[in-house]
Amino acid sequence: MKDITPQQQKVLDCIQVYINKTGFPPTRADICRELGFKSPNSAETHLRALEKKDFISIESGASRGISINNPEIKHEGNDYPIVGLVAAGSPTLASENVEKVLNCPKGFFGSDFDYFLRVRGLSMKDAGIMEDDLIAVKKTQEIKNGDIVIARIEDEVTVKYFQRSAPNIVHLKPANEEFNDIEVNLEETELYIEGKSVGLIREN
Amino acid sequence: MKDITPQQQKVLDCIQVYINKTGFPPTRADICRELGFKSPNSAETHLRALEKKDFISIESGASRGISINNPEIKHEGNDYPIVGLVAAGSPTLASENVEKVLNCPKGFFGSDFDYFLRVRGLSMKDAGIMEDDLIAVKKTQEIKNGDIVIARIEDEVTVKYFQRSAPNIVHLKPANEEFNDIEVNLEETELYIEGKSVGLIREN
DNA sequence: CATTATACTGTATAAATATATAGTATATTT
DNA sequence: AAATATACTATATATTTATACAGTATAATG
Numbered sequence: 001m002k003d004i005t006p007q008q009q010k011v012l013d014c015i016q017v018y019i020n021k022t023g024f025p026p027t028r029a030d031i032c033r034e035l036g037f038k039s040p041n042s043a044e045t046h047l048r049a050l051e052k053k054d055f056i057s058i059e060s061g062a063s064r065g066i067s068i069n070n071p072e073i074k075h076e077g078n079d080y081p082i083v084g085l086v087a088a089g090s091p092t093l094a095s096e097n098v099e100k101v102l103n104c105p106k107g108f109f110g111s112d113f114d115y116f117l118r119v120r121g122l123s124m125k126d127a128g129i130m131e132d133d134l135i136a137v138k139k140t141q142e143i144k145n146g147d148i149v150i151a152r153i154e155d156e157v158t159v160k161y162f163q164r165s166a167p168n169i170v171h172l173k174p175a176n177e178e179f180n181d182i183e184v185n186l187e188e189t190e191l192y193i194e195g196k197s198v199g200l201i202r203e204n
Numbered sequence: 205m206k207d208i209t210p211q212q213q214k215v216l217d218c219i220q221v222y223i224n225k226t227g228f229p230p231t232r233a234d235i236c237r238e239l240g241f242k243s244p245n246s247a248e249t250h251l252r253a254l255e256k257k258d259f260i261s262i263e264s265g266a267s268r269g270i271s272i273n274n275p276e277i278k279h280e281g282n283d284y285p286i287v288g289l290v291a292a293g294s295p296t297l298a299s300e301n302v303e304k305v306l307n308c309p310k311g312f313f314g315s316d317f318d319y320f321l322r323v324r325g326l327s328m329k330d331a332g333i334m335e336d337d338l339i340a341v342k343k344t345q346e347i348k349n350g351d352i353v354i355a356r357i358e359d360e361v362t363v364k365y366f367q368r369s370a371p372n373i374v375h376l377k378p379a380n381e382e383f384n385d386i387e388v389n390l391e392e393t394e395l396y397i398e399g400k401s402v403g404l405i406r407e408n
Numbered sequence: 409c410a411t412t413a414t415a416c417t418g419t420a421t422a423a424a425t426a427t428a429t430a431g432t433a434t435a436t437t438t
Numbered sequence: 439a440a441a442t443a444t445a446c447t448a449t450a451t452a453t454t455t456a457t458a459c460a461g462t463a464t465a466a467t468g
Binding site: 005007008037038039041042045046049061062063 | 443444445446447448449453454455
């Protein structure tokens with residue numbers, strides 16, 4: 001992601017605010033009105049710059065055909081998004097990954113959390129985490145050994161126990177004999193910790 | 205909120221899907237394309253009906269000026285009691301047995317339920333039910349084979365899989381090799397089914 | 409039995425909108 | 439010194455789009 005200029009940031013913010021307020025993206029004229037431009041081409045060129053830098057996508061020919069790339073859905077109040085374990089890429093809150101939302105009291109699990117992750121596979125079955133369970137995920141980098149983390153290793157997302165064995169060695173341990181430990185050498189492999197599990201919900 | 209017709213539901217779903225996919229609402233023509241209508245007025249009239257019934261809002265004059273009304277879902281204060289597995293006697297809702305209450309939206313687990321039961325022991329560990337988990341219990345006698353039931357046998361309460369093997373024989377099966385099946389002959393032994401599990405919550 | 413709601417096709421058009429073109433000006437990079 | 443990116447104004451226009459009007463048909467309602 002390239003650098004964004006202050007003015008382009010203003011336009012991007014303007015688009016987000018407009019969508020939040022109305023439910024649909026602005027026209028060039030709307031952006032001019034909001035930001036005080038006097039020519040629709042001012043908006044146009046900014047939009048094209050934002051598109052080139054991959055902050056937005058523009059559907060050619062469509063009115064209001066602007067969409068913000070990777071918009072993090074903000075769960076106002078108590079509607080928490082449920083996202084699936086996307087095989088490639090992190091479980092982002094981008095709308096296309098959101099199955100549905102679940103209304104849940106804040107602080108339901110003692111701790112705050114950010115979204116629910118739908119579990120695939122049985123690699124944590126001995127920890128009582130079964131297929132289709134919903135894990136309440138708190139986005140954080142504060143991880144202790146033994147925490148159940150949502151980790152991304154080179155585009156693959158998994159749920160595992162976290163254990164740091166040495167400054168540069170992290171073990172991701174399943175809770176199922178049929179699966180193997182994953183040893184990650186941080187100098188060789190990129191490891192991104194999405195967050196940790198603070199609770200679980202099962203519907204049956 | 206008035207009743208929605210099946211066709212109007214289709215249109216509403218179509219709008220939601222379109223927004224999820226593209227980031228902006230559809231035009232009348234888009235809706236026609238998605239649903240196979242041949243006249244833009246088909247979409248128009250459905251939209252006006254949905255607006256009248258308050259499912260959507262339409263910004264007059266604006267292209268793609270459709271927004272879905274999300275009526276504030278406030279989970280009506282549903283405080284469900286958490287009861288412990290009382291060794292002797294059923295897990296009654298008498299106040300001395302209630303640990304605390306947990307506020308939880310109605311229909312959180314798809315089905316209604318009556319209280320939470322705090323799990324003791326690991327007899328259902330292979331079903332992903334661990335010590336201290338909270339089972340959402342629905343008081344009911346409508347039990348199918350394979351349901352997870354909360355059963356009382358002569359003053360002892362347990363959580364097990366339910367299986368009726370013969371008209372008078374019920375098996376209560378644990379999900380843990382280290383525990384044994386319990387065979388209950390209904391002619392000899394009193395078996396009371398408290399209810400069944402419709403969901404699970406874990407705080408960690 | 410008239411009225412209203414639902415569920416469409418088909419056509420037309422004013423208004424909304426994207427987008428190209430022509431300029432001006434400044435800063436940054438090559 | 440030339441090219442490129444940023445940041446605008448101003449005007450024009452083809453296309454997109456909302457929306458009205460004219461029909462047809464069926465089911466529900468009072």
